[in-house]
Amino acid sequence: MQSQTSPLGEFDLIQRFFKTQSELMLAKNTSSVKLGIGDDCALLKIDPTEEIAITSDMLVSGRHFFPDANPEWLGWKALAVNLSDLAAMGAKPLGFTLALALPDPNPSWLEAFSRGLFAIANEYDCPLIGGDTTAGPLNICITAFGSIPKDKAIRRSGASEGDDIWVSGTVGDARLNLAALRHEIELSKEDLASIEAHMHQPTPRLNLGLALREVANSALDISDGLLGDLRHILKQSNKDAEVFLDKIPKSATLRKQTLAIQNQYAANGGDDYELCFTAPSGKRDVITKISADLNLPLTQIGSIKSMQDSAPEIHIIDNDGKELNSQQAASLLKSFDHFA
Numbered sequence: 001m002q003s004q005t006s007p008l009g010e011f012d013l014i015q016r017f018f019k020t021q022s023e024l025m026l027a028k029n030t031s032s033v034k035l036g037i038g039d040d041c042a043l044l045k046i047d048p049t050e051e052i053a054i055t056s057d058m059l060v061s062g063r064h065f066f067p068d069a070n071p072e073w074l075g076w077k078a079l080a081v082n083l084s085d086l087a088a089m090g091a092k093p094l095g096f097t098l099a100l101a102l103p104d105p106n107p108s109w110l111e112a113f114s115r116g117l118f119a120i121a122n123e124y125d126c127p128l129i130g131g132d133t134t135a136g137p138l139n140i141c142i143t144a145f146g147s148i149p150k151d152k153a154i155r156r157s158g159a160s161e162g163d164d165i166w167v168s169g170t171v172g173d174a175r176l177n178l179a180a181l182r183h184e185i186e187l188s189k190e191d192l193a194s195i196e197a198h199m200h201q202p203t204p205r206l207n208l209g210l211a212l213r214e215v216a217n218s219a220l221d222i223s224d225g226l227l228g229d230l231r232h233i234l235k236q237s238n239k240d241a242e243v244f245l246d247k248i249p250k251s252a253t254l255r256k257q258t259l260a261i262q263n264q265y266a267a268n269g270g271d272d273y274e275l276c277f278t279a280p281s282g283k284r285d286v287i288t289k290i291s292a293d294l295n296l297p298l299t300q301i302g303s304i305k306s307m308q309d310s311a312p313e314i315h316i317i318d319n320d321g322k323e324l325n326s327q328q329a330a331s332l333l334k335s336f337d338h339f340a
Contacts, residue, residue, distance in 0.1 A: 008105040008107065010133050010134075013105050013110065013133055014037070014133060016107075016110075017110045017111065017113075017114040018037065018098070018114060018128060018131075019037045019038065021114065021118045021128070022036055022037050022127055022128040022129070023036065023037070025118070025121065025122060025127040025128070026127050026129075031045075032044055032045055032094045032095065032147070033045070033094070033095055033127060033129055036095075036127065036128070036129045036130065037128065037129065037131075041130070042095070042097070042129035042130040044094060044095065044145065047147065049149060049150060050147040050148060050149060050150065051147070051148050051149075051150050051151075051153065052094075052145060052146070052147060053086055053089050053091035053145070053146040053147070053148055053153065054143065054144075054145055054146075055082050055085035055086060055144050055146075056082070056141065056142065056143040056144075057078075057081045057082050057085070057141070057142055058139065058140070058141040059074070059077070059078055059081070059139070059141075060137075060138075060139050061137060061138035061139065065077075066181070067138070069200075070112070070200065071109045071110075071112040071113040071116070072112040072113065072115050072116035072119075073116060073200035073201055074113060074116065074140070075112070075113040075114060075115065075116030075117035075118075075119075075120075076116040076117065076119060076120045076200070076201045077116075077200060077201060077202065078098075078117065078140045078142055079096060079117055079120050079121060079126070079142055079144070080120055080201070080202050080203070080204050080273065081142075081202070081204075081223065081273060082096060082142045082143070082144035083120070083124055083126065083144060083204035083206060084202065084204040084205065084221040084223070084273040084275075085144070085221055086146035086204070086206065086209070087204050087205045087206045087208065087209035087221060087275060088154065088209060088220045088221040088275055089146070089148060089153045089154050089155070089209065089219070090148055090152060090153060090154045090209045090210055090212060090213040090216075090219075091146030091147060091148045091153070091209065092146055092147050092148070092206070092210065093124055093125060093126035093144065093145070093146050093206065094126070094145040094146055094147055095126060095127045095129040095144075095145050096121070096126055096127075096129065096142050096143060096144040096145065097128070097129060097130045097131040097142065097143045098117075098128060098130075098131035098132075098140070098141075099131050099132045099133075099139075099140075099141040099142075099143075100131065100132070100133045100134075100139070100140055100141075101133075101134050101135070101136035101138065101139040101140075102134075102135060102136070102138060103135070103136065103137060103138055116201075120204075124204065124206055126144065148213075149213075152213045152214075154209070154212060154213065154216050154217075154218065154277070155218060155219075155236075156218050156219070156220050156232055156233045156236040156237070157218065157233075157236040157237050158216075158217040158218040158237065158278075159217055159218040159233050159234070159239050159278040159304045160217050160237075160239075160278070160280070160304060161239065161304055161305060161306045162280065162281060162303065162304065163217055163218075163278035163279055163280060163281070163303065163304040164278065164279055164280075164281050164283075164284065164300045164302075164303055164304075165230070165241060165243065165276065165277075165278050165300065165301050165302040165303060165304065166276070166277050166278070166279065166287065166298050166299065166300055167222070167226065167248065167249055167274055167275070167276050167298070167299050167301055168205050168208055168274045168275045168276075168296055168297070168298055168299075169203075169205075169249065169272075169274045169296065169297060170198075170249045170250055170251045170254070170266075170274075170297070171226050171248065171249065171265075171266045171269065171272045171274055172248075172250055172251070172254045172262070172265035172266035172267075172269045172272070173195040173198035173199070173251050173253065173254055173265075173272075174195075174198045174199040174202070174269060174270065174271035174272055175265040175269025175270060175271065176195055176253065176254050176257070176265055176269070177192070177195050177196060177198060177199040177200075178199060178269075178271070179265075180192055185257070185261070187253075191253045191256070194251070194252075194253050195251065195253050195254075198251075198271075198272070199271060202271070202273035203273070204221075204273065205221075205273075205274065205275045205296070207294055208275055208290070208294060208296060208298075209275065211290045211293070211294065212275075212277055212279075212290070215279050215283050215286055215287065215290070216277040216278065216279045217277075217278050217279060217280065218233050218236075218237060218278045219233075219275055219276065219277035219278070220232060220233060220276055220277075221273055221274070221276075222270075222272040222273065222275070222276050223270060223271065223272070223273060224270045225267065225268035225269060225270040225334065226248065226266065226267055226268065226269075226272070226276060227243065227267045227268055227314055227316075227332055227333050228270075228333060228334060229276060230243070230276055230314060231312060231314065231333070233276070233278065234304075234307075234312035234313075234314070235311075235312050237304075237312075238307050239304050239305065239306065239307050239312060240304070240305040240306065240307050240308055240312055240314070240315065241302055241304055241305060241312075241313075241314045241315070242302045242303055242305055242314075242315045242317065243301055243302035243314055243315070243316055243317065244301060244302055244317045245263050245266075245267070245316060245317065245318055245319055245332075246318075246319045247299060247300065247301040247302070248263075248266045248267065248299075248301050249266075249297060249299040249301075250266050254266065259319065263332065264331065264332065267316075267332040267333075268331075268332055268333065268334050278304055281303075284300070302317075314329070314333065316328075316329045316332060316333075
């Protein structure tokens with residue numbers, strides 16, 4: 001981000017790139033927001049039959065994205081990762097706040113960032129209702145709010161023995177894209193173009209989350225790697241799982257790689273923001289219909305088992321139908337660690 005001859009002040013920055021667009025959104029939708037940007041707090045109108053879902057995600061330059069990342073893509077992704085959390089619990093978006101630290105208030109960077117941010121905000125009817133800006137290392141923190149009918153939230157702790165384990169879309173492409181950017185793997189321009197959105201502009205599965213309210217026993221979004229995230233469901237539900245590597249959904253581009261890379265990236269690549277959920281086997285026809293209605297592939301990859309030891313385990317079945325031993329499984333069970 002290059003320095004400007006006429007640096008923006010904080011309030012000019014907020015007015016120019018955020019407040020005006022927020023007000024345009026709120027003018028079209030006042031169902032849940034009573035007061036937006038401009039006061040000490042935003043005000044939400046709460047339906048007494050609903051519960052409020054709240055999630056917060058931080059994206060740090062050099063940790064979660066490259067310092068020279070496309071700011072328009074970054075604006076999209078910053079909100080998308082929060083909306084994905086709402087989707088996992090079956091919540092409908094109400095609004096979000098943005099806390100933004102900038103090393104330099106570059107107007108061209110802010111123009112692109114806000115364009116991406118409001119593109120996804122408008123697509124999913126989730127207005128910006130407040131936040132803060134300051135000077136500092138580039139850091140983006142969003143808190144999103146959603147609503148769910150009372151007692152209908154899909155939690156991680158509800159998985160039951162015999163449940164099927166499902167995954168939406170495909171997984172592993174974000175990790176493959178990262179490998180290409182790091183020059184670990186060479187991809188053609190066509191292949192890279194086919195997977196870029198998975199890393200830079202993920203699609204939050206909000207419609208799927210709403211459809212799963214009466215179907216899924218448990219769910220989460222896949223942010224740190226499929227199998228590592230699945231273990232969160234198992235830990236909170238006190239269950240084991242059996243997962244078949246060859247059933248994990250992979251794109252045609254990922255399937256061009258070696259089998260080892262396919263399995264590694266799909267199992268623990270992270271940054272996918274698809275949903276992993278469990279549901280009774282008797283709901284398979286309902287889930288098939290949801291998949292058709294949303295035009296979104298939903299793939300059964302395994303099942304929930306009773307816990308056999310003091311800690312939950314994932315029994316991984318390889319492409320030959322054999323269970324991996326603990327040493328073989330270890331690399332597939334790793335997930336992204338924000339402090340590692």
